[in-house]
Amino acid sequence: MIPFHERDAVLEFKAAGRTHGTGDRVARALGPIDLRIDESEFVAIMGPSGSGKSTLLNLAGGLDKPTDGSVSLGGRPLDNINAHDLATLRRTYIGFVFQDLNLLPGLTALENVTLPLELSGASSSRCRPEAEVALQGVGMADKAHRFPENLSGGEQQRVAIARAVVGPRQLLLADEPTGALDTVTGERIMRLLRKQCESGRTVVLVTHDSSHAAWADRVVFLRDGRIVDETRSPGTVVT
Amino acid sequence: MSIRNSLLAILSEEPTHGYGLKNRFENSTAGTWPLNVGQVYSTLQRLERDGLVEPLSPGRGSEDKDRQSWRLTDPGRGALARWFAEPILDDPPQRDELTLKVLLAVAAEHVDVLDILQAQRATTMERLQQYTQRKRIADPDDELSWVLLLDAFILRAKAEIQWLDLCEERLRHHNTRPS
Numbered sequence: 001m002i003p004f005h006e007r008d009a010v011l012e013f014k015a016a017g018r019t020h021g022t023g024d025r026v027a028r029a030l031g032p033i034d035l036r037i038d039e040s041e042f043v044a045i046m047g048p049s050g051s052g053k054s055t056l057l058n059l060a061g062g063l064d065k066p067t068d069g070s071v072s073l074g075g076r077p078l079d080n081i082n083a084h085d086l087a088t089l090r091r092t093y094i095g096f097v098f099q100d101l102n103l104l105p106g107l108t109a110l111e112n113v114t115l116p117l118e119l120s121g122a123s124s125s126r127c128r129p130e131a132e133v134a135l136q137g138v139g140m141a142d143k144a145h146r147f148p149e150n151l152s153g154g155e156q157q158r159v160a161i162a163r164a165v166v167g168p169r170q171l172l173l174a175d176e177p178t179g180a181l182d183t184v185t186g187e188r189i190m191r192l193l194r195k196q197c198e199s200g201r202t203v204v205l206v207t208h209d210s211s212h213a214a215w216a217d218r219v220v221f222l223r224d225g226r227i228v229d230e231t232r233s234p235g236t237v238v239t
Numbered sequence: 240m241s242i243r244n245s246l247l248a249i250l251s252e253e254p255t256h257g258y259g260l261k262n263r264f265e266n267s268t269a270g271t272w273p274l275n276v277g278q279v280y281s282t283l284q285r286l287e288r289d290g291l292v293e294p295l296s297p298g299r300g301s302e303d304k305d306r307q308s309w310r311l312t313d314p315g316r317g318a319l320a321r322w323f324a325e326p327i328l329d330d331p332p333q334r335d336e337l338t339l340k341v342l343l344a345v346a347a348e349h350v351d352v353l354d355i356l357q358a359q360r361a362t363t364m365e366r367l368q369q370y371t372q373r374k375r376i377a378d379p380d381d382e383l384s385w386v387l388l389l390d391a392f393i394l395r396a397k398a399e400i401q402w403l404d405l406c407e408e409r410l411r412h413h414n415t416r417p418s
Contacts, residue, residue, distance in 0.1 A: 048408060194375065210364060210400040211393055214371035219364055221357070229361045233368040 008075025010171050010202040011037040011060055015069035017225070018055050030055040030225045032069050037204060039170070042197045044205045044213035047222030053206045054175070056222070060204060061173050062090050074170065091120055094171045095164025099179035102160035103148040109135060109159045110144040113166050120167065134162040138192055154185035161192055165201060172196055174205045178212055190215040242274070242282055247291065247311060247319040254295050256306035257283060269385040283309055291315035337399070341406055352410060360403045367396040 017031025030052035037043050045053050058064040059071045062078050070077045073093055078086065095116075103112045113134050117127040135141050138158040148156055157177055164172050174193065178186035190212055193203050197217075205216060213219045217236045221229040242264075249255060249263045257279045264274050286292040292315050295308040311319070337359065344350045370392045379386045 048404065191375070209397070210367055211371070211397040214364065214367040214393070215375070216368075219368070221361070223357075229357055231361050231364045231368060233372050234365075235372075 009036045009072070010039055010041070010074060011035075011204065012072045012075075013056075013059070013066075013069065014072070016059060016066040016071050017068045018052075018059060018064065019067045028225050030059070030222075031066070033225075033227050035220065035227065037202055039202055040197050040200055041218065042194060042203045042205070042216040044207060044216035044219045045222060046207065046210065046213050046219055048208075051222040052225040053222055055225075057173055057175055057204070057206050060171075061094055061096060062086050091116065092167065093169055094173060095166075095169045097157070097160050097164045097172065097174040097177045099176040102163070103156055105148050108145050108147055109140060109151065109162075112148070112159060113163045116163060117167050122167075131162075131166055134166040135159070137165075137195070138162045152185075154181050154188060157181065157189050158192060161189070161196070165196055170201060172201055172203045174203065176207055177205070178207070178209065186212060242278065243286065244319065244322045246279065246282055246286065247315055247322070250292060250309060250311045251316065251319055254308045254310040256308045258306065260309075267384050269382075269388055271388060286315070289314075291318050341403075345410070353407060356403045356407050356410075360400055363396050363399050363403070367393060367400070370396065 013031070013033050013035040015032040015034060017033065018029045020027045020029060033056075045056060047053050055064065059066055060073075062071075062073070065071075065079060070079050072078065073089060076089070078089075081089065103109075104115070107115065110128070110131055113131040114124075114127045117130060118124065122130075132141065132144065135144050138161050140155060140158050140162060143151060143155060148159075151159065160177070161172075164174075172193070177193075178189050181189065186209075193205065194215055197203055203216075205213065207213050217233050219231045220227055221231075245264055246260055249260055249267075255263065258276060260283075261274050261276050261279050264279075265272075283292060287294070287309075290312055292309045293312050295310055341352070341355065344352045344355050370389050374386060374389045374393065377386050377389065
């Protein structure tokens with residue numbers, strides 16, 4: 001759970017940007033932006049469609065590479081990392097939660113949560129207790145053996161969060177995780193994300209819903225690929 | 240009107256004196272709308288004039304025997320029942336400074352409306368973060384009124400931000416259409 005070097009940001013964009021196309025037909029999707037996110041922070045990214053939210057999240061998760069500047073995870077720049085190390089880093093350092101299609105339908109809740117640990121090469125005797133703890137952390141221990149089709153939308157998202165944080169992972173990237181959920185269930189998901197920060201993880205949430213973004217310590221506003229504003233919860237320490 | 244009806248609602252639970260009404264009102268709204276005790280007494284006088292409340296004889300119906308307590312009359316009960324039964328109709332909607340400001344900014348020259356929208360969005364977002372922080376530590380079982388009140392503030396702030404977003408989208412569309 002500790003970043004590679006104590007003082008390194010969990011996630012850092014340094015003059016990082018992403019363009020598409022070449023020559024006269026260059027379209028800028030993001031940046032260049034500077035953004036540092038530390039341990040235990042909960043940061044929400046807001047902005048209209050096309051403002052660069054998804055590009056930012058893809059760069060943060062190592063799913064895409066910046067065309068200028070650099071993106072670092074735990075002090076390690078992603079631009080000069082080889083494919084194997086990047087895959088390992090993504091599997092051990094980052095968890096993803098999306099709006100839907102989070103769980104594999106043929107596996108139970110517990111098996112879904114165990115899967116990333118097994119892919120990391122952990123023994124199954126070690127995986128299972130860890131997965132059970134993660135499910136307990138999201139209040140789903142009693143439904144561990146159910147298949148996704150027998151869980152409500154909110155329950156599936158709770159399992160998805162357990163899967164995203166199981167093991168030593170430090171950074172949770174969430175893209176509209178409350179999309180189709182009702183208000184009370186959505187609020188429960190936000191409480192769970194906050195709980196992750198309280199236990200030392202870092203959460204980056206992309207959302208268009210200001211009432212969900214308001215659960216974050218910091219809200220970063222994007223417009224046309226640039227950071228145009230940032231707000232903080234009262235009492236949040238400025239670093 | 241809302242204070243008048245609120246006092247009737249509190250008195251329908253049990254007879255209370257003016258200071259008790261002030262406290263009950265503030266407790267049920269978690270201190271969000273402080274009430275001047277003078278306002279309570281002047282409202283009680285008007286309610287008495289209209290026959291909706293009446294003074295109790297001294298020493299009855301109150302834990303504090305030196306204070307004058309009040310109770311609902313039958314017409315007071317009727318007025319309260321009508322208030323609860325009738326939906327509140329905000330027509331025409333109350334004048335709202337933000338809406339006016341944006342409309343006038345759109346019409347004015349040399350004003351960057353997008354900047355105005357973003358400044359307001361950030362300010363409202365900070366308020367939303369404050370409400371949400373309070374909700375985080377509130378217990379919906381023990382503090383139901385407080386949580387409901389926060390929900391109301393949160394959803395209004397959210398609606399305001401949504402409206403600002405929509406203004407921005409429409410303005411961009413408007414500014415890029417061929418003239």
